Amino acid sequence: MQWLVEPFQYEFFRTGIAVAMLAGALCGLLGVYIVLRGMSYIGHGLSHAIFGGAVVSFVMQWNFYLGAGLWGFLTAVLINQTARRTRIGADAAIGVITTASFAVGVALISRYRRFTQSFDAALFGNILGVTWDEVAVVAGITVLVAAVILVAYKQLLFTTFDAEVAQVYGVRTQWIDTLFALALAAAIIASMQVLGVTLIAAALVIPAITARLLTDSFDRMMLYAVTIGVLCGALGMYVSFYVDIASGATIVLLQSTFFVFALIVSGLRHQAGRRLAHVHVD
Amino acid sequence: MEPLVELRNVSFRYGTAPVLDDVSLHLHRGQFAALVGPSGAGKTSLLKLVLGTLQPNQGDVAIDGKSLRNQPAPHVGYVPQLETVDWNFPVTVEQVVLMGRVRRDGWLPWHSKAAKREAHAVLERLEIDHLAGRHIRNLSGGQQQRVFLARALIAQPELLVLDEPTSGVDMRTAENVLHLLADLNRQGITILMTTHDLNSAAAHVPWVVCINRRVIAEGAPEDVFTDAVLSETYQGEMMVIRHDGMIIVHQKPHHHTHRDILPDPVPGHPAPRTAARSQESAEAPVTTEVPHAVAG
Incomplete structure (x- = not known):
């Protein structure tokens, strides 16, 4: 059991594992709604858009969390409104708006080359450089997002299932969409330090889609997605510590392994179901 | 008596394409009416105007005397087309039904025992209580239709709006669904539905509205379903056969092999x-x- 305890003597491991587990839970929770809305690409797009916001915040000397958060929130709202009010589909709206936002960041970096080094952490994640203050921010965001999801649980479920019909039954779907956009922007900012822009999309989508393969129940899907997110966050930190590879990449690779496992289990389950059906027919 | 649903000179278009042109229509409490017309005639758009999810470009839609400008219709239960439902969504029959009482639910993420009892009572009324725990994908067409009807009923609607409730199900199931709707109508619920099945509408629905961008005719099927009205509605030669009290509608045959x-x-x-x-x-x-x- 020594190997389990040994890494905890290092401060960077203690903060790292805490933030990795929190980000895993947060992404797993929101990922369920993203996957079921068929907007898997939004995590990828929004993280890139927020990178643009982060650079703008830096140039304008705004607080990183507020600047990038507001930028991400406005981008998410813009995507929602463009997809709903125009003939452009959600995928195209994500493609156009988030890429343009990312391009703003790249353009600013190329204009002020001296900033380049500062954004490596945002791009690729720097979990080992996380401070306890940052852990507290991520914990705060996680608790807040979880509270929002609990309070708006029924409205969110109905809106995700069928937004138009939910509106008929009195759900204020515009408010729910805005609330969700806010939660998503906050989650991406919180996870940026852990995974980096390039890997956030995977952390949002893989636990949720893995959970979907394992169950037909919405509540269980949420539970599984959060559990997979937390477990991969913790395991990823250990593997990264002992094998000496980047933590963000390790976490995503572990999640991918879970996904392949779930795919096999679900395939076997379907085969067994078909065989049982044949037996019944015979 | 004030009508429950009232459309006054309503025009609606998607972009520049006109969908409905100067439509005026009344539906009184206790009525059971079907909108019939060809694809693209504006039936579903008219339903959505009544539901308040679409806003007219001209004219006004009112439910119970109140205009629906930028607000959803009150006391309405809606059953969408089965084809629009995401059958892979991870929800059970009970969860879908409980969605219908979201307006009356509190902020707690779980449902009260009373809410669950109510859901089971509605499911029992529709004779599908035994399916409460089943995933929505694992149901027959008729059962699926009943689940969404149950969701509409738990909302305690005065008006029930159904988009193509008989499409995608076999003839016998379609007949059962229409019998069920007739029962609900007898219990006091006003019903407005769209259908492509003219023969079933003639047999089961007491009031039909023929539309093709505008109202061509409305009334009892025996008065409205004539060669002339249906030919104008469908922009093609239609044939109405009356036999032994039955009305059978068919497209006039072409004279070619x-x-x-x-x-x-x-x-x-x-x-x-x-x-x-x-x-x-x-x-x-x-x-x-x-x-x-x-x-x-």
Whole structure:
């Protein structure tokens, strides 16, 4: 059991594992709604858009969390409104708006080359450089997002299932969409330090889609997605510590392994179901 | 008496394409009406205007005397087309039904025992209580229709709006669904539905509205379903046969054979089939024309 305890003597491991587990839970929770809305690409797009916001915040000397958060929130709202009010589909709206936002960041970096080094952490994640203050921010965001999801649980479920019909039954779907956009922007900012822009999309989508393969129940899907997110966050930190590879990449690779496992289990389950059906027919 | 649903000179278009033009329509409490018309006639758009999810470009839609400008219709239960439902969504029958009482629910993420009892009572009323825990994908067409009807009923609606409730189900299930709707109507619920099935509408719905961008005619099926009205509605020759109290609607047959439409029944292999055809069958081409006696 020594190997389990040994890494905890290092401060960077203690903060790292805490933030990795929190980000895993947060992404797993929101990922369920993203996957079921068929907007898997939004995590990828929004993280890139927020990178643009982060650079703008830096140039304008705004607080990183507020600047990038507001930028991400406005981008998410813009995507929602463009997809709903125009003939452009959600995928195209994500493609156009988030890429343009990312391009703003790249353009600013190329204009002020001296900033380049500062954004490596945002791009690729720097979990080992996380401070306890940052852990507290991520914990705060996680608790807040979880509270929002609990309070708006029924409205969110109905809106995700069928937004138009939910509106008929009195759900204020515009408010729910805005609330969700806010939660998503906050989650991406919180996870940026852990995974980096390039890997956030995977952390949002893989636990949720893995959970979907394992169950037909919405509540269980949420539970599984959060559990997979937390477990991969913790395991990823250990593997990264002992094998000496980047933590963000390790976490995503572990999640991918879970996904392949779930795919096999679900395939076997379907085969067994078909065989049982044949037996019944015979 | 004030109508429950009122459309006053309503026009609606998607972009520049006109969908509904100067439509005025009333639906009184306790009425059971079906909107009929060809695809693209504006039936579903009219339903959505009544539901308040679409806003008219001109005119006004009112429910119970209150205009629906930028607000959803109150006390309405809606059953969408089954084709629009995401059947892979991870929800059970009970969860879908409970969505219908979201307006009355509190902020707690779980449902109270009373809410669950209410859901089971509605499911029992529709004779599908035993399916409460089942995933929505694992149901027959008729059961699926009943689940969404249950969701609408738990909302305690005055008005029930259904988009194509008989599409995608077999004839017997469609008949059962219409009988069920008639029962609900007898219990006091006003019903507005769309359908492509003119014969079922003629047999089960007491009031029909023929629309094709505008209201062509409305009234009891025996008055409205005539060759002239339906031909104008469907922009094609329609034939109404009245037999023993029944109304049967059919598109007037074209005076050509199947071979005129499909000259090459098996593409790439016309010769062997022609050679194999007997002299007798070659002389008696297959035709869609009905005998005179039936066409009457």
